[in-house]
Amino acid sequence: MISLIVNGERHKVDADPDMPLLWVLRDHLGLDGTKYGCGEGVCGACTILVDGEAMRSCTLPVGELAGRAITTIQGLDSAIGKALFAAWAEVDVPQCGYCQPGQILSAAALLRHTPKPSDTDIDTAMDGNLCRCGTYARIRAAIHLAAGRLATGPLGGGK
């Protein structure tokens, strides 16, 4: 049994330690907001946060994650997360929507380290998240919007 902390809750999972976290989240914990896109860590659809850092759950063996704090899209409730959800909706970012949970988690990790990212910062942080619908310009706009709100709003202070 592997003990996992996902979205603040403890879970005991009976899984092959080599099984990628993605499939534990989806098939064992029913957390289907985390999406499968490539299985080799190059498209970003499966992005989750491990101790606040964006990682690709499709290539992370679950056996290596005991005791680490895992956040999926369905548990992203930080101030940054709330600002990103609001901005994503306001800019109407999604089209098919399949990549957006991963995009939002990559953006959350970006804003945690870089509260006021430049376009170049955004390109660098988000280049691992593919969107075949081509919502990139709106993602960029939504990240700037969320960053601005976090800096000046009631939740501000850049945290």
Place this chain on the structure above:
Amino acid sequence: MNKHFAPSGLSRRSFLVLSAGTGIGLTLAAGDISAAEPGSFTANAFVAIGTDGKVTVTVKHLEMGQGVATGLPVLVAEELEVDPAAIRVKFAPADAKLYNNLFWGPSQGTGGSTATANSWEQLRKAGAAAREMLIEAAARRLKVDRATLTARNGEIVHGPSGRRLSYGALVADAAKLAPPADPPLKAVADFRLIGTSGIRRGDSKTKNDGTALYGGDIRLPGMVTAVVARPPVFGATLKTLDRTAALRVAGVVAVVPISSGVAVVGDDFWAAQQGRAALKLDWTLPAERPSSETIRADFAHLLDQPGMIARHDGDGAAALSQGVKRLSAVYEVPYLAHAPMEPLSCVVRLSKARCEIWAGSQLQTLDQALAAKAAGLKPEQVEINTLYAGGSFGRRANPTSDYIVEGVEVAKAVGAPVRLIWTREDDIAGGYYRPLFVHGFDAALDAAGAPLAWHHRIVGQSILAGGPFAAMIKDGIDVTSVEGAANLPYAIHHLQVELHSPKLPVPVLWWRSVGSSHTAFATECFLDELAQAGGKDPLELRRALLAGHPRHLGVLELAVAKAGWGNPLPAGTGRGLAVHECFNSVVAQVAEVTIGPKGEIKVDRVVCAVDCGVAVTPDVIRAQMEGGIAFGLSAALLGEITLKDGAAVQSNFHDYRCLRMSEMPRVEVHIVPSTAAPTGVGEPGVPPIAPAVCNAIFAVTGKRIRRLPIGNTVPS
């Protein structure tokens, strides 16, 4: 019962068990698609109103990102006089009669950028009919002349007295009335919602927070997961199967041969995937195993031979000798995979007399018919629950319903509900590609440098041949091979377009913008070559040759004005232009491209103008143009499936490269005001970007790009 299928074997997992009325993902409510709320008023196949006044709109099209779940309810809301944000959306059950695509029929399906266009009257009439019935019910209730009543914001208002009745209070009475045959529709000038910019996507929230449901997200009690080992080469057949090692993998519950290959079934995806890797398979390879290189060479030979005539104006090719200057060129495009972010998936539950399917189904009634055949049932015994699709770009609309039929075959073999998943590798290697095409041009200019004769030969596989859509082939010409070329809008007196449709064992399919995905590249680049050869500005030549095409001129003028065509640019930066009509919409794009010291290509900015008739939801249209440009640019710069010995060389996003954030240009979209009926927007944004970028590269470097993909640097 096999222990692996027992519910106890699954209880260790936390399931989202689907049941009637489970409405995860706001609009889906899968499982209760036909259940009407007690006391509700079902005005017609598209509009229902509850006793609480809540309006439900049934959407017959697949929401795959193009925004139908947002735009189509607006058509109803406009006539019904309700707030579109308060509308609940349901996806229609498969029904060729009720939910026919009026541009195709009788069949239900989404494609060819038809969703808004074919629904334009149908959904406004559906909303208007409901409104008229509510007004009639109010007139009887209040005993007043119906002419004194108006519908507004979910209420019927009696003008003289100011009395108001909510829709919810009227539904019981309205339900007893006969629907009007031909309810009056608003004039375009009276629209309050259509064309306004404040309408937001209804599916943003659940798509962002991960609760929207796609095919792979459905969980049923006792469900198993299947992946399929398919032939390694197109046309190969299974010779021997050794399932011993696969069955030894923990969690693998069955290995079953199906018509497309060998399915490995597991408790979860990981088990199935591991099991598939452990299969020992031997295949009989076909004699014909084509490679892209030989296909291109064979197609180039065909350019020297007369093809089937798709268009012949004036003296056609015979007039080439009358010019004072001759020009010829060959343009080439590769096979392309659609590669939607969500690889194909579906869930199937089969019993003796019923088959339930959950999927991002794009051709619902074809999927239903083919699923019925595979299940040994009648089509009416197959229930299609359409979910969101994580993209499609044409892939889900295929003539064999491949992934649906696989799901049914596995469900039949294992006797349990099945979730069938394609991996990304399956998707990239699996065929149904945009076909490889070679275009040959020969043209003549007159003494003034204007095009006099245009001879265009097209070589590429037919998408329509041999399948259920073959009836669309006219006089041997597959329209999807020549669209955008055979209807070239330019006033060139002598014009001839020919087609060769060689047969190859490579499955091909429509890919967002279909024929225009390559004909626009070839024709708009070659026209630029003619402009240069004739000493004319590319814009001036287009203006001169498009005098009879006001919509083309409209987008052209708008795009060049907004782009500042002719204004100076920094050294190393140039502009390119393209204009193209497809799916009855016309789009012009101006690309600004900077070439770095080592030939690095950076597309900085794209200005796009579109004429798509009435712009129902302008922000959705802008999004489709932005997305179309990204999709087309991805293919122009990076996209290529290379065949070697009958199989794709590429396997996943590391070698089937797609556009990323840092490669995305700034995009500005301008919509031409129009009162004409709406036309397509899902596809028309794609075709102009490749030629606009190539023409811009020429403007900077003097080098013509005649083969896609270009790559990240200008080819030497």
